[in-house]
Amino acid sequence: MTTLSVPSGQRLSISLKVNDEPVSVEVEPRDTLAGVLRTQLGLTGTHLGCEHGVCGACTVAIDGAPARSCLTLAVQVDGREVLTIEGLARAAGDEAVEFDGQMLHPIQKAFAEKLGFQCAFCAPGFLITTLALLDANPAPTRDEIREEISGNLCRCTGYHSILDSIEHAVAIRQARHTNSAQPGEGAHNA
Amino acid sequence: MKMPSFNYHRPETATECVAVLRDLSRAGADVKVLAGGQSLLGVMALRLGPPSDIVDLSRVAGLDEISISEDGGVVIGARVTHHRAEVSPEVAAVAPMVAAALPLVGHRAIRSLGTVCGSLAHADPAAEMPAVALACRARFQVLSASETRTIDAADFFVGYLETALKPDELLVAVEFPQVACRTGVSVDELSRRHGDYAMVGLASSLSIGPDETISSSALVLFGTGATPLRVTAAEESLLGMTPDSEAFAMAAEVLMAAITPTADNHASSAYRRHGAGVLLRRGLASATDKIYGENP
Numbered sequence: 001m002t003t004l005s006v007p008s009g010q011r012l013s014i015s016l017k018v019n020d021e022p023v024s025v026e027v028e029p030r031d032t033l034a035g036v037l038r039t040q041l042g043l044t045g046t047h048l049g050c051e052h053g054v055c056g057a058c059t060v061a062i063d064g065a066p067a068r069s070c071l072t073l074a075v076q077v078d079g080r081e082v083l084t085i086e087g088l089a090r091a092a093g094d095e096a097v098e099f100d101g102q103m104l105h106p107i108q109k110a111f112a113e114k115l116g117f118q119c120a121f122c123a124p125g126f127l128i129t130t131l132a133l134l135d136a137n138p139a140p141t142r143d144e145i146r147e148e149i150s151g152n153l154c155r156c157t158g159y160h161s162i163l164d165s166i167e168h169a170v171a172i173r174q175a176r177h178t179n180s181a182q183p184g185e186g187a188h189n190a
Numbered sequence: 191m192k193m194p195s196f197n198y199h200r201p202e203t204a205t206e207c208v209a210v211l212r213d214l215s216r217a218g219a220d221v222k223v224l225a226g227g228q229s230l231l232g233v234m235a236l237r238l239g240p241p242s243d244i245v246d247l248s249r250v251a252g253l254d255e256i257s258i259s260e261d262g263g264v265v266i267g268a269r270v271t272h273h274r275a276e277v278s279p280e281v282a283a284v285a286p287m288v289a290a291a292l293p294l295v296g297h298r299a300i301r302s303l304g305t306v307c308g309s310l311a312h313a314d315p316a317a318e319m320p321a322v323a324l325a326c327r328a329r330f331q332v333l334s335a336s337e338t339r340t341i342d343a344a345d346f347f348v349g350y351l352e353t354a355l356k357p358d359e360l361l362v363a364v365e366f367p368q369v370a371c372r373t374g375v376s377v378d379e380l381s382r383r384h385g386d387y388a389m390v391g392l393a394s395s396l397s398i399g400p401d402e403t404i405s406s407s408a409l410v411l412f413g414t415g416a417t418p419l420r421v422t423a424a425e426e427s428l429l430g431m432t433p434d435s436e437a438f439a440m441a442a443e444v445l446m447a448a449i450t451p452t453a454d455n456h457a458s459s460a461y462r463r464h465g466a467g468v469l470l471r472r473g474l475a476s477a478t479d480k481i482y483g484e485n486p
Contacts, residue, residue, distance in 0.1 A: 002202045003210055008195040029198030051192055052235045053300060065302035071231045076248060150384030151297025
């Protein structure tokens with residue numbers, strides 16, 4: 001039998017990619033992906049709100065699909081690719097734009113320019129969710145955006161600034177595609 | 191640590207998997223199968239009845255297919271995620287009620303990992319997929335170390351979070367039969383927020399005969415009791431009727447009189463009963479529009 005069995009309390013090794021870098025780590029089967037990202041890999045950008053899949057603060061991308069890292073065991077991502085908020089700017093590739101001296105993903109710049117967040121506890125989850133939303137639907141209506149972000153909760157903003165920010169991200173990316181000869185947008189105040 | 195401890199098993203084939211389930215069950219273990227984990231891990235995070243052993247399907251080959259059976263039904267394997275089923279042209283064509291329900295299941299992130307079969311095996315009475323399976327008369331393909339068997343949806347949902355699956359059995363696939371001609375479907379629910387479990391929900395379908403009257407219907411409530419509930423009295427009241435708002439209002443009265451919904455901190459019994467009637471009128475109107483092409 002080739003069934004792998006790991007008794008309670010023991011560890012096994014998993015190998016995956018996190019933000020495009022190969023990672024090997026020893027985990028207990030009960031370790032969640034969120035726990036391993038935050039504690040063992042030091043990637044504390046992924047936040048824990050409800051820890052049962054409802055609030056969306058823990059949202060990362062697994063093989064390009066948004067997923068709740070609090071409802072994923074680390075063993076489930078063995079051999080897979082995970083994107084966290086720390087990897088979002090680099091994931092922009094040549095779509096990256098400058099803002100305040102940094103190269104960011106257009107989504108990040110959009111939220112910064114529109115003051116989309118207040119305390120920003122919900123921000124990593126919203127940004128990854130927005131990335132997935134715009135990959136699937138580059139020109140969503142405001143209602144479509146509202147539907148797609150309904151799995152992310154924010155206690156500060158009342159959501160309108162977040163909707164505005166996502167619409168702004170759509171506009172930034174569309175303007176960029178229209179002006180594809182230009183290397184990127186210069187930093188400017190909103 | 192958020193999750194309780196458990197013994198972890200990762201078989202590579204379905205045969206190994208059911209051998210492990212048999213051995214663990216015989217040893218008296220409380221074993222759960224892990225597909226996407228979006229139901230199981232939520233329950234474990236809240237430390238409600240944590241299992242002693244978990245069998246992870248992630249390496250088991252052959253469970254991740256969507257295929258068409260000899261009868262023209264669509265077969266959804268145990269590891270097929272909600273998202274894959276949601277974007278599948280085969281599912282949309284053969285089982286439109288499944289396609290209608292999936293956008294209501296949790297949120298996009300839940301649907302990335304959660305599986306159709308996992309939701310069915312978990313059997314939360316407020317979930318959409320068990321009601322859809324019952325309404326569509328789905329068939330469940332079950333494997334154990336000693337036999338293969340098929341369970342009809344009518345026999346599958348036994349109680350609250352309880353199915354007809356034995357502890358040493360694996361649900362390998364669910365087959366939804368091909369939808370009949372001139373059939374419209376709808377899945378409707380009342381919930382406080384997007385993605386919440388329904389306070390009351392209805393999976394409905396309507397088929398029209400050559401004389402433009404109702405030849406059959408399916409009306410299955412979810413969120414109203416320990417299991418999804420098929421309301422045959424209301425279904426029968428619609429036979430031979432012209433599909434219009436008067437017929438639906440009549441059937442809504444029959445439905446509301448036939449049920450005793452649960453009361454809990456989310457909704458009273460009266461609210462659920464009233465909501466069931468509202469959803470019937472909405473759902474059947476929507477299903478009828480789909481047949482006559484007004485709202486594809």
